[in-house]
Amino acid sequence: MNFNFLSPVSDSVVAHNELLSSQSLGKKITIHSKHNGFPDLDDAQIAIIGVLENRNDVNYLGEEFSLNEIRKALYELYPGNWHTRIVDLGDINKGETVEDTYFALKTAVSLLVQKNIIPIILGGSQDLTYPIYRAYDSIQPMVNIVNVDSRFDLGDSNKPIKNNSFVGKIILDQPYNLFNYASIGYQTYYNSQEEIDLMDKLYFESYRLGEVSKNITIVEPVMRDANIVTIDMNAIKASEVSLKQKSSPNGLDGKEICAIARYAGISNKVSSFGLFEYKPSQDDEITAGLISQALWYFIEGVNFRVKDDDFLNDDNYQKFTTLADLQELVFYKSKKTERWWIEIPFLEEVNNKLKRHTLLPCMHQDYLDACNNKVPERWYKAFQKNCV
Known part of the structure; x- marks a missing residue:
């Protein structure tokens, strides 16, 4: 199986991991490193992949970023009573073109899902959801996507794909494999009436921030039916995150985003999970910490999956x-x-x-x-x- 487009986790993160307690999560994860090479995927159930691609962000100014702080924060946590084998496959670097990055991500997700390994994709811009969706073209005929976001991201599908218009491309590009799209935590004032009307016309689901905050359990049935779940970090309110990550005074709080991640984890159908729009800054500890805790809750959820949808008996x-x-x-x-x-x-x-x-x-x-x-x-x- 060819994953040669994945670069190892950085030496500084691997060195940081060496200093951690033997009980820490980082010591339980098999890491793709320069020293140890690519992990064996046999009996792995979850694979972490970083994607260092953000060129289709509408606000892209040429900045580079890394996912090192998220990995350090995640490795430092302690696992629950888990039986899941986790591998960290390293990063997909920016390709010559964005399409090259898309192709690498699509290939990786497709290979992993077919091996019944759940990819956790950490990324730059959220348009990376598009190649994740395309990875299912040869796997299953109908796909359900749940997007935790303050915006619908339908955009103008006639224009080149961006992180605020990728859903329009998913709906209109052949082959037509999207059955349901659900938006969790949207904020009305960030979405045009035209987009709100289109969501209704297509019979897609949308849950306002107020609805979700009032009763977080409404998320669970939606997640139970999802194949792909993506979280836009801009859905989280400014007081919960670091300086560069601040997007809106209103949004989901830390507990809510962790609960949503856990609902995604316990869903028997969710076979890929993405967390996007990460923007590192000098005071990065809070954002990296929150993302690592959301990932922890997703993994916890996967460990507590129960096969309860057998209605033959x-x-x-x-x-x-x-x-x-x-x-x-x-x-x-x-x-x-x-x-x-x-x-x-x-x-x-x-x-x-x-x-x-x-x-x-x-x-x-x-x-x-x-x-x-x-x-x-x-x-x-x-x-x-x-x-x-």
């Missing part, structure tokens, strides 16, 4: 049927985890993308709402997308 679940707005809705509740799903019916007369009854993750509250004659919004949007 009647002993594994309870089934509930209710009528809402003259629509029969069928719910399933896992006996293992008490998580809920709702059935999206297969429409024979429609060119159905899914070709079968599909179970959509939901909350207990959705069942209670249905009992009170209210159709869950997630179900309605998924059903409408199915009819397109």
Whole structure:
């Protein structure tokens, strides 16, 4: 398997790791270093990859950056009671062109996902989500993306791809593999009415910052259905991060971003996780510390995954049927985890993308709402997308 485009973790980070406690996370991670070479991927479950690409940032001024401080902060943490083998594969450096970097990232993600290894991608600009999405072209026909961001990043898809327009490219570029796009923590005043209307028209999901902060658990069913999860560091409020990283007085706080990362980790479907728009500065400890803790919670989540979506065996679940707005809705509740799903019916007369009854993750509250004659919004949007 050819990963020769990945450069080793810097000597200074490896030397820093040598001084850490033998119990620290850094001592449990197999690191791609000049001295030890590329790690063996057999039985690895999580692979960290840095991508030093930020040329498609709309504010790019030619600055270089490194991910050394994040790695140091992550290595210093102590692992939980984990059974997961983690490898740090080093960095993808800027290619001759941005497209070269995209190709390297797409190749790496595709190879890892096919080996059932979850890549954690640490990056510069968030347009790197595009090659991650393209890595799934040969793996699965329909992909769900969740973007934790203050903006939708739909942009103008007729213009060259940028970190504020990559979602437009994902929607419109062939092959059309995007089934659902969900935005978590968006702030209305950063998004044009045109973009908000387009999200509705496409039956995509969007959860305002206030909704998420009021009830963080609404994120869990959305994550349970995601294949790719990306976090834009600009979604985090200024008081939580270092000087250069400050973006908005409002945003998610540290606890919320860690909870969201953990929800992504415990989802059985999430097979790649990206954290983008990192901007190092002199007072970098806080941002690097927050990112490392979010990564810790994602890894913790992966360790506590439970296979609870096997509905072939009647002993594994309870089934509930209710009528809402003259629509029969069928719910399933896992006996293992008490998580809920709702059935999206297969429409024979429609060119159905899914070709079968599909179970959509939901909350207990959705069942209670249905009992009170209210159709869950997630179900309605998924059903409408199915009819397109």
